[in-house]
Amino acid sequence: MYLPTWIRPHLAALRALLLLTVVCGVLYPLVITGIVQLPALREKAGGSMIEAAADGRLVGSRLIGQAFTGKAGSALPQYFHSRPSAAGNGYDPLATGASNLGPEDIVDVLPDPAPQKTGHQDPEARQSLLTQVCARSRAVGAQEGVDGSRPFCTAGGVGATLSVIGPRDATGHVNRPRRVVSVNERCPDKPFLATYRGVRVECARYGQDYSTGEILPIRGNAPKTPKVPADAVTASGSGLDPDISPAYARLQAPRVARVRKIPLRSVLDLLDQHTTGRTLGFMGEPHVNVLQLNLDLDRRHPSGT
Incomplete structure (x- = not known):
């Protein structure tokens, strides 16, 4: 069937639209979703969530910082504390950003x-x-x-x-x-x-x-x-930094040991175990994941919480 010349470009554009919609909007997401369900990737794709060992409750993500405060909003002295956050009221993923x-x-x-x-x-x-x-x-x-x-x-x-x-x-x-x-x-x-x-x-x-x-x-x-x-x-650029420097962690260690009534050496040893060095030995700075450190403290020294 003969089609007017002006219609042919529109039909070609429509076919391209349908093809790209199927490939990019259906097939590609399905393939990526399937790949990230592999055992080595599933945990990261799910947000790197962390469960409490005692009852399996989700307590946070190793990728997002959080405040360790009581019901009144005051800092809990038995825990290590994260760096300040400018994301919303603090560590809000929906308001991530710096103070500028x-x-x-x-x-x-x-x-x-x-x-x-x-x-x-x-x-x-x-x-x-x-x-x-x-x-x-x-x-x-x-x-x-x-x-x-x-x-x-x-x-x-x-x-x-x-x-x-x-x-x-x-x-x-x-x-x-x-x-x-x-x-x-x-x-x-x-x-x-x-x-x-x-x-x-x-x-x-x-x-x-x-x-x-x-x-x-x-x-x-x-x-x-x-x-x-x-x-x-x-505050960090994202406002969600889950890590602190070893220097800040060591500054807090005496308080944590005193409140939990455990030897300072025990806290420092645990801190060393949770200190991650530079990537490939030269990129970034050594850091400590605050949530993981606090969870390990609760597991090893529950009497102090």
Whole structure:
């Protein structure tokens, strides 16, 4: 049967559509589904889920981090804890992602004191990345009984950032400040520095704009290498990282041993067993899967849970 010329391309496109639909939409998924059911692949294809040895309950995935907290939301001291998460309310696979805050994010958005008087939070308030790191380091230090101080952080756990206000030179720096404000310390807090270049340092007031000044982070006298490792105070890019560094795990080991009333050596030996080295000996960093380590702790030392 003769078909008009303009119809032939449309029929060819329709045949290609049907063929690709069958191959890519039916046959390919069936083949891949069959392949991943092989014994060597089934566990990974199913999400690398982990069961509790006692009753076979699913307790998590070795690929996704989780918080080890009680009913009130407080951290359980008998467990190792994961690194912070910026995915939703924490480790949410449906909200995976980072905070998208960089190293230059050092100025907080101070909360409005009015809603705080009625017990509400100011939704516009925001902590800078620097203040988040400082607050986490201080909290971890207090929990683990070590010095939680960090460069560019105040003793109160916020970013040590000044706005130096005054005329600028040709390079954009303020050489003769007229006013200096600790922008992350809200009045009536006492600033972490009394004076800067002979000028009294003021606390910050809500609603004031200090961006006209030169924004300067102040290093302070904290040790160059903090006691609290970096992965204890920063979230991963996905927000779902299930692993922590051996350094962070070892920092937590004395607390876990003390709460479980077991020798520290037992905890450290178990930690060594759960430390995975670099891939192929040179890719990545050594790491510890927190969920697997905690499950092994419960299996070997159930009396401490």
